Amino acid sequence: MRNAFADELTQLSPLDQRIVLLSGDIGNKLFDKFKDVCGSRFYNCGIAEGNMMGVAAGMALSGLRPFVYTITPFTTTRCFEQIRVDVCYHKAPVVIVGTGSGLSYAKLGPTHHSLEDMAIMRTLPGMRVLAPCDATELRLAMRAVLKDNSPAYIRIGKKGEANIHPTPPKFKIGEAIIVQPGNDVALLCAGNMMSETLKAADILRDNGISAEVVSFHTVKPIDEIYLKSASTRFKLLITVEEHSRIGGFGSAVSEWRSFTKSDVQQIILGTDDEFMHEVGSQSYARKKYDLTAEGIAARVFESING
Amino acid sequence: MNKTTNLIELSRIANNMRANIIETSSRTGTPHLASCLSSVDLLTALYFSVLRIDPDNPKDLNRDRFIMSKGHGAMALFHVLAQRGFYSEDRLLTYGQDGSVFAEHPPTPDHLAGIEAATGSLGHGLPLGLGMALAASIQKRSYNVYAILGDGECNEGSIWECAMLAAAQKVSNLCAIVDFNKWQATGRSQEIMSLDSLVDKWRAFGWDTCEIDGHDMGSILSVLSKFPVASKKPTAIIAHTVKGKGVSFMEDDNNWHYRIPTTEEVVKSKIELGVLL
Numbered sequence A: 001m002r003n004a005f006a007d008e009l010t011q012l013s014p015l016d017q018r019i020v021l022l023s024g025d026i027g028n029k030l031f032d033k034f035k036d037v038c039g040s041r042f043y044n045c046g047i048a049e050g051n052m053m054g055v056a057a058g059m060a061l062s063g064l065r066p067f068v069y070t071i072t073p074f075t076t077t078r079c080f081e082q083i084r085v086d087v088c089y090h091k092a093p094v095v096i097v098g099t100g101s102g103l104s105y106a107k108l109g110p111t112h113h114s115l116e117d118m119a120i121m122r123t124l125p126g127m128r129v130l131a132p133c134d135a136t137e138l139r140l141a142m143r144a145v146l147k148d149n150s151p152a153y154i155r156i157g158k159k160g161e162a163n164i165h166p167t168p169p170k171f172k173i174g175e176a177i178i179v180q181p182g183n184d185v186a187l188l189c190a191g192n193m194m195s196e197t198l199k200a201a202d203i204l205r206d207n208g209i210s211a212e213v214v215s216f217h218t219v220k221p222i223d224e225i226y227l228k229s230a231s232t233r234f235k236l237l238i239t240v241e242e243h244s245r246i247g248g249f250g251s252a253v254s255e256w257r258s259f260t261k262s263d264v265q266q267i268i269l270g271t272d273d274e275f276m277h278e279v280g281s282q283s284y285a286r287k288k289y290d291l292t293a294e295g296i297a298a299r300v301f302e303s304i305n306g
Numbered sequence B: 001m002n003k004t005t006n007l008i009e010l011s012r013i014a015n016n017m018r019a020n021i022i023e024t025s026s027r028t029g030t031p032h033l034a035s036c037l038s039s040v041d042l043l044t045a046l047y048f049s050v051l052r053i054d055p056d057n058p059k060d061l062n063r064d065r066f067i068m069s070k071g072h073g074a075m076a077l078f079h080v081l082a083q084r085g086f087y088s089e090d091r092l093l094t095y096g097q098d099g100s101v102f103a104e105h106p107p108t109p110d111h112l113a114g115i116e117a118a119t120g121s122l123g124h125g126l127p128l129g130l131g132m133a134l135a136a137s138i139q140k141r142s143y144n145v146y147a148i149l150g151d152g153e154c155n156e157g158s159i160w161e162c163a164m165l166a167a168a169q170k171v172s173n174l175c176a177i178v179d180f181n182k183w184q185a186t187g188r189s190q191e192i193m194s195l196d197s198l199v200d201k202w203r204a205f206g207w208d209t210c211e212i213d214g215h216d217m218g219s220i221l222s223v224l225s226k227f228p229v230a231s232k233k234p235t236a237i238i239a240h241t242v243k244g245k246g247v248s249f250m251e252d253d254n255n256w257h258y259r260i261p262t263t264e265e266v267v268k269s270k271i272e273l274g275v276l277l
Helices: A002-012 A032-041 A049-061 A080-089 A117-122 A135-147 A194-206 A224-233 A249-260 A282-288 A293-305 B007-028 B033-050 B071-084 B089-094 B125-138 B157-168 B189-193 B198-204 B217-225 B263-273
Strands: A019-023 A042-044 A065-071 A095-099 A128-130 A152-155 A177-180 A185-190 A211-215 A218-220 A236-244 A265-271 B065-068 B145-150 B174-180 B208-213 B235-240
Touching: A002 A019, A002 A032, A002 A095, A002 A135, A019 A032, A019 A049, A032 A042, A049 A065, A049 A080, A049 B125, A049 B157, A080 B125, A095 A135, A117 A128, A117 A152, A117 A218, A117 A236, A117 A249, A128 A135, A135 A152, A177 A194, A185 A194, A185 A224, A185 A249, A185 A293, A194 A211, A194 A236, A194 A293, A211 A224, A218 A249, A224 A236, A224 A249, A236 A249, A236 A293, A249 A265, A265 A293, B007 B033, B007 B071, B007 B217, B007 B263, B033 B065, B033 B071, B033 B145, B033 B174, B033 B217, B065 B071, B065 B125, B071 B089, B071 B145, B125 B145, B125 B157, B125 B174, B174 B198, B198 B208, B198 B235, B208 B217, B217 B235
Parallel strands: A019 A042, A019 A065, A065 A095, A095 A152, A128 A152, A185 A211, A185 A236, A236 A265, B065 B145, B145 B174, B174 B235, B208 B235
Antiparallel strands: A128 A218, A177 A211
């Protein structure tokens, strides 16, 4: 995904002179092409994310469209107050990009995990929160936020994620994409868990359960139209995210259910309320929290079989 | 009120503003009075002599930008903007009332003409200003960006993050003015965070740095006339000031960080300032 981010921004920058890229001293070589195309709009802001976010807000207030890029905890929790005050309070259209989200950097330890980012970003007035499921959605999300005059946070993985969409789907901020229609249950996924979610749907299908698979690339604003429709068609929604079960996508759906007094049942799948102290690969970490195709399917079977 | 370089006239404007600020503090119960009074001469010089701004066209793309990075100096900023004509001074009568935009800290630019940034959380204004200064070079505009910082505000790490990036980027159209009144909320700034030497620190961080008497209008105008410098460095002006400047019983008394003047003290202050004879 990060390669797609760099490539898309390189393509967009000559077409949109407002684009500026601010990096927190990462992306060695990743942005070489961007720098070739428009080096005067690339700023390595050093390992100083609070300042970087304020600088981005100042640029946005001057009519530019800065993208701020670094590893997710450092572009979210590290500089949360600057995001709150400089970006959101001012309605400055800064695009904050967190790379290595969720458990992508499981091997690097909890300092580099990001399992709280969607929760905290959702709380900020005016903030869009996007979690594209693949490189195609990411590219479409980048184009969409440039047409939208609001602060935005885009949560991406690292590299090597499977491509989900064979052709670019219709993309609109706040409008979920049905990846695979189904009749019995709905698997709603935000972000890089889509491959596992689709595999879970395959397991369910092999066991006679038809699962609808939906990409909630936008967690805020949540797609209330889809949720309303789904709540009439399904008895059970399963939300899947590589994020804490507290405050993220599942919570957003749960808030909607509460607000609308919906009868639809929900299972929130995400990580436990803990720091992961043992080292491991992303797949190891996912297994630990049952964030696998088998784990997702098992929760559906449990629920249906009572 | 129009721009001027007449030192006597500027001092008269500053004294009137001090009286208005003291009255507002007393009437509305707004604290940070002494912090406002130390900034008044700097603000007066900027708004009435230096800044290329047009109150009738506050969003002019080529305007100079000013940010009150020490956002608790909002009361002084509100008064200087009113006197400069960004809005009627009558609007300040709503200060502190329910529904008013005039509070202890500046609102966002969308809510009050002349405001460039909503500050109040310290350490934010200068980075915002750096973003605006860099935007000028990206967009090939020739405006300058000025920010007044408190010495207490220089406790914040983001100020020094910003200082390093501005120097690395050779941002010469950014001017940080430190209102060095030697106090922060609860004590002497030097004792709390070992600020000395503030001048050496800014210089070591790569800024073109000088010290002035922040209440000497001639010195303020003189140093600001040399900005931007030819060396492609950002400029730091360490302005030695006195907290509560202008009123003998407030000067250098940190109780006036939070204290609200009584009606009698307002009258006494005005007499000292020569605006009520």
